[in-house]
Amino acid sequence: MRLSDLQAKKIISITTGRNIGSIIDVEVLNDGRIESLMIDQNKGLFSLNRESDTRIIWGDITKIGEDVILVKKD
Secondary structure, three states: OOHHHHHOOEEEEOOOOOEEEEEEEEEEOOOOOEEEEEEEEOOOOOOOOHHHOEEEEHHHEEEEOOOEEEEOOO
């Protein structure tokens, strides 16, 4: 799977059912494994505040489906 494939998917919380946002970046460990996904939360079009981006740890991902990624995150 390519990063562009992941970026096309919606990130959905399994606890609330809401759309968390979209993938804007990935943190990779030295051995090449993905550590976490950086999510751009559903904000306004011209929001420049990067401090409010959400970090999803790879272990919090419960399922990667065809159209969505389900995560344990509120």
